Amino acid sequence: MTKRRRTVVVLGFIFALVGLLGFTGATPAAHAGNAPPVFADGHGLTVVKQPWWVDGAERTFKFVVRTVEVPEYSTMAGQNSGEHVIMVTLPEGYDSSGATRYPVQYHLHGHPDYPDTALNQQMFEESTAGGVPLINVAPNGSGRGWYTNWVNPPAALGPQNWQNFHLDQVIPFVDANLRTIAARQGRAISGHSMGGFGAFHYAQSRPELFGYVGSFSGGLDLLNQAQRAAVVATTQLPGSGTPTVAPDAIFGVPVWPLDTVWNEKSPAQHVESLRGMGVAMYTGNGGNLADNPPQALTEHVARETNLVTRDNLVAAGIPHTFIDYGDGSTWAEGCNGKHAQPACLKADMNHFVGLLMKELAHP
Numbered sequence: 105m106t107k108r109r110r111t112v113v114v115l116g117f118i119f120a121l122v123g124l125l126g127f128t129g130a131t132p133a134a135h136a137g138n139a140p141p142v143f144a145d146g147h148g149l150t151v152v153k154q155p156w157w158v159d160g161a162e163r164t165f166k167f168v169v170r171t172v173e174v175p176e177y178s179t180m181a182g183q184n185s186g187e188h189v190i191m192v193t194l195p196e197g198y199d200s201s202g203a204t205r206y207p208v209q210y211h212l213h214g215h216p217d218y219p220d221t222a223l224n225q226q227m228f229e230e231s232t233a234g235g236v237p238l239i240n241v242a243p244n245g246s247g248r249g250w251y252t253n254w255v256n257p258p259a260a261l262g263p264q265n266w267q268n269f270h271l272d273q274v275i276p277f278v279d280a281n282l283r284t285i286a287a288r289q290g291r292a293i294s295g296h297s298m299g300g301f302g303a304f305h306y307a308q309s310r311p312e313l314f315g316y317v318g319s320f321s322g323g324l325d326l327l328n329q330a331q332r333a334a335v336v337a338t339t340q341l342p343g344s345g346t347p348t349v350a351p352d353a354i355f356g357v358p359v360w361p362l363d364t365v366w367n368e369k370s371p372a373q374h375v376e377s378l379r380g381m382g383v384a385m386y387t388g389n390g391g392n393l394a395d396n397p398p399q400a401l402t403e404h405v406a407r408e409t410n411l412v413t414r415d416n417l418v419a420a421g422i423p424h425t426f427i428d429y430g431d432g433s434t435w436a437e438g439c440n441g442k443h444a445q446p447a448c449l450k451a452d453m454n455h456f457v458g459l460l461m462k463e464l465a466h467p
Contacts (some may be wrong), residue, residue, distance in 0.1 A: 128306035136461075137362040140165045143304075147277045148172065152187060162367040164193040164225050171273055173265040177246045178345030180216060185261075188244040190274065191220040192282075193228035195237045200283045203213055207290040207464040208278060209237045209457070210270070212306075214297030214444070216247035216344045223446055228452060237467045238457060239282060243274050247345035248354070251302025255356040258349050271310055275311075289465045292382075294456060296449060297406070300385075301326075304371035304413075307378060316382035316460050320452040321443055325409035326370035332358055334405075372413040375420050382463050383417065383424035385410050386443030386452040391431035396442055403443040425459060427452075 140155040140162075149334070155169035176433065177187045183189075203234050215221050219242035228240035244265060245251055254264035279286035293314050295303035300322015309319035323331045336351050336358055338344045343421055356365040367373070387407045390400035407428070417424045429448070432439030438447030 131453045134323070138162065141281065143167060143277075143281045146280055146428050148273045149277050152336070155192070158191075158225065161185065161229070162220075163229055164191060164195065164387060166191045166220050171219075171269050173263060173269040173273065174246075174249075175262045177264065178248060178263060178347055178349065180218070180247045180343070181343050183218075183246075183345075188269075189218070189220050191242040191295070192278075193225065193232065193240040194282075195232055195239060196235050196285070198239075204237075204467050205283045205285045205290070206237050206239045207460070207466050208241055208282075208284050209292045209294060209460060210275070211240060211242050211292070212245055212251060212295030212302040213242060214295070214299050215338055219244050221437030223449065225465075226446075227450055227453040231453045236457060236461060238460065238464075239278075241274070241286060241446055242268055243279055245270075245299065245302065245435065247343070248349070249355050250298060250338075251305055252337065252354065252369060254354050256350060256353045258353060260345070260347065261349075262355075266353060267306065267309065267372060269437065271306060271313065275313065287465070288312055289291075289315045292316035292318070293462050294320065294453075295322060296320040296452075297322060297373045297402075297443065300324065300406075301371060304378075305369060306383060308371060308374050309377075311377045311381060314381060314434075315464055317378065318384040318386070318452075318456045318459075320369075320449055320456075321388070321406045321410075322407055323409050324386070325372035326366045326368075327373065328405065328409050328412070330405045331409055332366065354440050372409060372416060375413065375416045375422055378417070378424075379420070379422050382459060384421065384427070384456055384459055385413065385424070386429070386455070388432050388435070388439070388443075388445075388448060389428075389430050389444070391441035395440065399442040399444055406443060 133143045140157050143151050149169040155165040155167040158164045179185045224242050232238050249266040253267045257264040291314050293303045300319030303317050339349045339351050381400045387410045389404050390403040393400045429435035432441040433447050436447045438453035
């Protein structure tokens, strides 16, 4: 979740928003001693690099897969097109030799970011410290994947079916290889920025999969013109991945009357399928505009999209948690209400995990 963009007068505001609004059957594997799990191919995924621990704490590991649903993709620095890094944090004391099974939280990163950031690892490990029995999984969504099946993917890349990859392949693959509670009541999804959009979109598309959904400063309203402009801008920025793609590649033409897909996939206007699911949204107001204007403006727009979503949830009578922490001063030490502020995101995750553990099935 970076904050670099070109400064052309007309596009400056849009590019500032783009920086982060996203607008970040096998036998269950054992976790024994120093050995990370070993995964078996399946559910359309081929393991090209087996899990390895990221550090000596031996709680978080990464592995790499390939899939025909996204055979190639626009890459950012350090990525190999077609190879998808997935990061997993296990609960303290995880051991597949017994009968214990755990709920899973899938967390989707923002734009333009990676699943295996140090911040994600910190959020996962800190929010589950002290024996919280929760597995966290962060799949690759690329710099501009937008957690959807693209309408017009470029021929050079092939299909960009990110939704199919995550929902039809990653979830059952994780269930097959780890000791999970492989049911709706044992599964949650969350995300930051672009990932917040993805979390709501996935939960609305497949409500039978998730018992809880959470958005951390997500861009939830694709009818919001600033949000829409930011999505389009991500297609044109090399920093979001190369090669760049056509403006209509992801959701189709963004202009009425050809913007049907944009309207259909906008989470803010399609809340009904969330009924019966736990729902939580977190947002600041950007704080002091003079302090880091790009992130302040980005969070301001994200908040507007969250307010529309909140209003529609209220109108539909759907219970939810909405945390509007303003400039962050009362939310967490070091939180300043900005879009990608680590202290704010850690507080979001800590609160969200608390909600999950009250509602999801767990040991």
